[in-house]
Amino acid sequence: MNRAELAAFLRSRRERLRPAEVGLPAGVRRRTPGLRREEVAQLAYISTEYYTRLEQARGPHPSREVLSGLSRALRLTDAERDHLHHLAGVTPGPPPGPSREVRRSILDLLERLPQAAAFVTSASYEVIAWNTLATALMEDFSALPRRDRNLARRVFLDPHRAGRRLWGVSDTDHFARSVAHNLRATAARYPGDPETAELIRELLAGSAEFTRLWSAHEVAVTPALIKTFDHPLVGPVTVNCDALDIADRDQRVVIYTATPGSPSEEALRLLSVVGTQLLDVPG
Known part of the structure; x- marks a missing residue:
């Protein structure tokens, strides 16, 4: 030592x-x-x-x-x-919890996608990186404390949602199922991580919906490839949803793009011009 x-x-x-x-x-x-x-x-x-x-x-x-x-x-x-x-004279063991370190190349990738809303999540559904269009389409994650950037907390525990769809997204219920099932797999990969354990305890104590989904013991859900945001400024925005796994960090890059020539592409273009300064997107 x-x-x-x-x-x-x-x-x-x-x-x-x-x-x-x-x-x-x-x-x-x-x-x-x-x-x-x-x-x-x-x-x-x-x-x-x-x-x-x-x-x-x-x-x-x-x-x-x-x-x-x-x-x-x-x-x-x-x-x-x-x-x-x-x-300390101790042989390093496996990572104690989901990595929150995003590679520089991934951060650069987000900024090189000006026509796409893109963000990165950890294995416990914390949003750990994002680009400008993602904040315009969803919300300004930089204005939130770290715990409120966790999408599992947002979809199951946000008191302001009160049954409304998160960001007006059409597949909120499907996303909730995916979160519950993937968190079970995350808990198995990081059994010694207190943050993951505390997150799951919070969800079980505060959400009957999460408790029901958790009790199903499922660990895989078919991903949604298309979803629609009901945006308060530009109206409905239908996007293709692609998720790219970063295997060595146990992270995921989520990319939302609109079909070329569609009204949704025009809506995203408008959001990219307006930026986040004039937006007040509810959570």
Whole structure:
């Protein structure tokens, strides 16, 4: 265990994180860059004293569970997670939870699709990247706290939806079934991930619909290839829906395109011009 290097690495990762990235308020008296030590400890489910000792290079040998908690709390990439384990003298194990790191090439791809609404979801249905047209068609994900970017929470627990279709999408019920069934497979792939477990507990406690679908024990649903958004500004927008799997990250790129020459193509073109500034798209 390299205590000095481990301490320096933890400090550097903590100081680079902004509170908003982990769902915390910035506050007006924040004197340290990034997160506070007590905030990292809370997110990692360890004591502040223990975390402080690690950053001061005088902590005990951290367990694999502690390292997994720190990896989640500090939003480490897969490479950084492995590095953290090596510094602690522990052989890296499988990823503790769904990856939220989106490759630069995928981010570039989203921006190179100006006529398509595209976004990326994690294995637990968190929207982790998107392009401008996606925000115009659905909503501005950057304005939402991280937990509200989770589509499972949105479709099953959003109190403002009150039976309405999410974003006015024609296949909301079909999407709900797909979410429930795919989350069961995700839970099996990441049995030690507390975020996935907590998400499923929330859904089971707050949604009778999710509980019914979860109890069916299905793990595959035929994807919807065409769907229609009832947009408040441009009206109905019918799009082709294609989902591309990113196997090494267990992520999915969702791309919505309209048939060339159709009214929906004109609607998407209008949205791409108007942008998000003039839109007030309900969730």
